[in-house]
Amino acid sequence: MNQEDLFKKLIAHSKEYGYIFPSSEIYDGLGAVYDYGQNGVELKNNIKKYWWDSMILLNENVVGIDSAIFMHPTIWKASGHVDAFNDPLIDNKDSKKRYRADVLIEEELAKIEGKIDKEIEKARVRFGESFDEKIFRETNPRVLENQQKWNDLHSHFANALNNADLAGLKQIIEDNEIVCPVSGTRNWTEVRQFNLMFSTEMGSTADSSLKIYLRPETAQGIFVNYLNVQKTGRMKIPFGIAQIGKAFRNEIVARQFIFRMREFEQMEMQFFVRPGTELKWFEQWKETRIKWHKALGFGESNYRFHEHEKLAHYANAAVDIEFRFPFGFKEVEGIHSRTDFDLSQHQKFSGKKIQYFDPELNESYVPFVVETSIGVDRMFLQIMSASYFEEEIESSDGKKDTRVVLRLPAPLAPVKLCVMPLIKKEGLPEKAREIIDELKFEFNCQYDEKDSIGKRYRRQDAIGTPFCVTVDHQTMEDNTVTIRYRDSMAQERVAIDQVKSIIGNQVSLRRLFEKLKS
DSSP: OOHHHHHHHHHHHHHHTTSEEETTGGGTOOTTOEEEOHHHHHHHHHHHHHHHHHHHTSOTTEEEOOOOSBOOHHHHHHHTHHHHOEEEEEEBTTTOOEEEHHHHHHHHHHHHHHHHHHHHHHHHHHHGGGOOHHHHHHHOHHHHHHHHHHHHHHHHHHHHHHTTOHHHHHHHHHHTTOOOTTTOOOOBOOOEEEEOOOEEEESSSTTTOEEEEBOSOSHHHHHTTHHHHHHHTTOOSSEEEEEEEEEEOOOSSOOTTTTSOSEEEEEEEEEEEOTTOHHHHHHHHHHHHHHHHHTTOSOGGGEEEEEOSSOOTTOSEEEEEEEEETTEEEEEEEEEEEETHHHHHHHHHHOOOOOEEETTTTEEEOOEEEEEEEEHHHHHHHHHHHHEEEEEEEOTTSOEEEEEEEOOOTTTOSOOEEEEESSSSTTHHHHHHHHHHHHTTTSOEEEOOSSOHHHHHHHHHHHTOSEEEEEOHHHHHHSEEEEEETTTOOEEEEEHHHHHHHHHHHHOTHHHHHHHTO
């Protein structure tokens, strides 16, 4: 199955099994806005808990806040969003479709990378165990030609971005004959900047109303509360402030399902440090955050760091953690060294002193900041993409069958356990209910008595439920049940009073946290 077909199946599966619905679907939907269904909201909450607890519980010097979505408009002037929060957009005159110019070029770079990867995979199959990828990359004419093409395009692209050269971006699109994905033509407009912030008005009358913005990021809510948290928490540098919250961007090019949306959720932590130490902490948080991702067990080769081609106006270092989605490597988290830009700007615009007195240095200064910022929705998509599998298995009658399974990490799975009576009589349903009544205080459980036991297993596999417990006639005799494991499909007979500890050990977030400290 090619990656495009896989992605389409993932989107359909997400709707069919209660993970993600198009928003306002009965009114034909709203572009790039989605609702999380009954299983989606559970997975989303578990992702947030994994992040929140890894920040707050595992770090004594990190605390959390929850700031308002509506903020004083001068905050966004101070942060640079009013003047500089823009995307370079270009229109195709034939299709009337609008695109981000930088994304079009990045996709062209990805196509060249794909050609190189295809040559390498063909050679790997041809030469088998004797294949040396390093030598092949250095000697194969087609790989060298494509690598040189990639290097040239990448160099021009980086220069245009760093110089905010909109004409240069268009020239790159024209020189590389990049076409509109819809019309297939190269009939482009000029590239222009578009501000991404949503605005509205606060006030009861037009004369007294105040123009405000829906926040495009959650970070500024942390910065303007820096003094409150530092003083009330008696925090000593270095320390961090974490927050999870909604943000809003008027994305013109919103696509790839929930990867890029207009309403989304962020998990951000701002770590305040002594000036001059920020790059040391930047490297440390890079390693901490990549460990957090890899602890989920989706394979180290599916992650990479990507250095920014252009640093934001506030940063002196920036890197993205990218994951291999079905549509290629894309950013899921950014780590930035933001210098003292934000606090200094808010000090300047507010007229309030925002400094820290360092007792070790006996002096006051504006702290520098290292940021980790991750999109909840992108993290959700990453986990769903990595967990979706279609497997060919042998059914009970010896025929081949296809099993669709979500191999979600057990601590994140929406439903931890499904209890099933083998039949709907002879006291088995009542016994199953007794088990759920005992376990529902610990785990999100489901009860299922519809269809054959095999169909029920398949349904739970598709939901991603890691454990199923079957109550049968032997249960009524000796208080034992069968636990069935999702990933291996193995079955084990255990006493009912062992079920809680067996499942509890597997679904505890502690299993993930211990990997972070190893």
